[in-house]
Amino acid sequence: MRVLVTGGAGFVMSNVVRALLSGSTDTRAVVLDLGGRDEAAAEFVAPFAHRIDWVGGDIRDESVVERAFSFGEVTHVVHGATLTHFEGWEREDPGRFMDVNVMGTIRLLERARRSAGLERFVYVSSGAVYGEPVAGTPSGPQPETGPFDLPEMYAISKFAAEMVARRYGELFGLDVVRVRFSGVFGPMERRTGARCLMSAAYHMVRAHLERRPLRVTQGTLAAGGDFLSSEEVGEGVAALLRAPRCAHRAYNIAAGEFQSMKELFEAFRSAAPGFEIEVADESRAEVTMNPEDRLARWNAYAIDRMRQDTGWSPRPLAEQMARYLGWVEKDPERRCPQLD
Ligand SMILES: NC(=O)c1ccc[n+]([C@@H]2O[C@H](COP(=O)([O-])OP(=O)(O)OC[C@H]3O[C@@H](n4cnc5c(N)ncnc54)[C@H](O)[C@@H]3O)[C@@H](O)[C@H]2O)c1
Incomplete structure (x- = not known):
């Protein structure tokens, strides 16, 4: 299995890379991130360095994405490269959230859909899409079915990208799965x-x-x-990528x-x-x-889907x-x- 992980030098995605590579010696990773082979990330995944190819550049740049697909057949994608929420950045340039988070996702899906060996595409979203309570919001754990409310540019762009990814799956027969994390801390x-x-x-x-x-x-x-540690999130995403069949199109990865x-x-x-x-x-x-x-x-967030379909559960x-x-x-x- 060759997995392309975008945003793979970042906080949560470097844990995804580590979990994927520690779980199987047959797995290789391509890490695409703005800064490329970041020192801290490289140290974090050092035991698996010989199975990683690094690509530095912007997800919106076609030639960068093309390079990420050039090391051999990509069988799986985990798309986590994102501009995350910060009100100061929203005020400065609200459109940048749509540009990076939505258009970047389209750029990647466009290339992924032409990859004959692609088995699964995981779009990394956020519980931010559940937003503030609205009519129908449950008092028990928040299920994947919503309702949704999109208060900030980050949530708006993450939800839009989710819907784009879903539609690509339908149009081109791709196995597209969306994951939503709760509040992550950790390595x-x-x-x-x-x-x-x-x-x-x-x-x-x-x-x-x-x-x-x-x-x-x-x-x-x-x-x-x-709250959930990045290690648990990494293992959850790896479990989902390896699950023989995902019965659902969206999964919470959370403490539950x-x-x-x-x-x-x-x-x-x-x-x-x-x-x-x-x-x-x-x-x-x-x-x-x-x-x-x-x-x-x-x-x-409810995690019954994750438990049932992957056997994963947090420490x-x-x-x-x-x-x-x-x-x-x-x-x-x-x-x-x-x-x-
Ligand atoms: N941290 C959390 O609590 C949390 C919660 C829910 C969801 N998430 C999701 O997890 C993913 C990772 O977030 P994180 O918290 O680790 O943030 P992060 O900033 O550490 O990781 C994001 C990575 O994406 C890269 N990136 C940003 N724009 C890019 C671009 N245009 N081209 C290429 N790379 C680009 C950054 O360099 C960074 O390394 C995101 O999709 C985020 O929405 C995180």
Whole structure:
């Protein structure tokens, strides 16, 4: 199997590359990313370096995409290259979200549909497409069937790209599957040119490294969400790629249960004894969450489809946290640097 992973030098997708290559010695990967063979990503997948081809360039550039298909027959694609949400970038250039996230997806699908050996195309989307609660939003775990609500350019462009990918599948008889992640933390979380908002877990690890309490707002203590380590996500995507048959066209990859921030702090404390939190006002807090954000994209996401069709299920949260911390502690200042 030869898998093209776009955005493969980034946070979550580098975990996908690692999970795919560690799972089978017969698998090769082509990693397409803006910066190409990024140092941190190359180190992360170093045990499998001999089975990786790197392509640097923009997903919207036809010649870059062509090169990604030039190493041999691509049997699978995981398309994760994206501009992620940040309001500042929306104000600066709203159209860039459509350009990168939708037109980039079209560019890739155009090439993929002419690849005779293509077996499955996975489009990486986000729980952001569930947006804010609307009529019909369930109080139980959020299922893949919606309802949908698209508040920001990021969600709008991710949902549009999902529909484009679905239509390509119908028009050209491709096995196109869409995956939606919840809130990801874990190994390789860092700022890229396409991502700047860090997870609460990142700030927790950073505070622990500095041996000081994590500053959170009062409201954060009553908030929560669905949090999953990038390692689990990587393994989930790999499982989906290898599943003999996907009965559905969309899958949530998530914890599957609502985790309160208090639970998250406790889970981390079991790996990092002495970790403390301190309530601070919004101007000083590192983590600010709204306890009223509880449903739709803020809810737990149902993962029955993933469990049934792939057998995948996530490790316990405390174990995910311990693995993340263990990874950071091998090179703390590079793996979890202080943010400006
Ligand atoms: N991090 C999360 O919590 C989360 C949640 C839901 C979904 N996702 C999805 O996971 C995927 C990866 O996101 P991430 O959080 O790891 O962000 P990331 O910024 O670390 O990864 C995105 C990668 O895409 C690359 N990229 C951006 N524009 C590109 C372009 N035009 N051409 C080529 N490469 C380009 C970037 O260089 C980067 O390495 C995205 O599709 C995102 O929507 C992430």
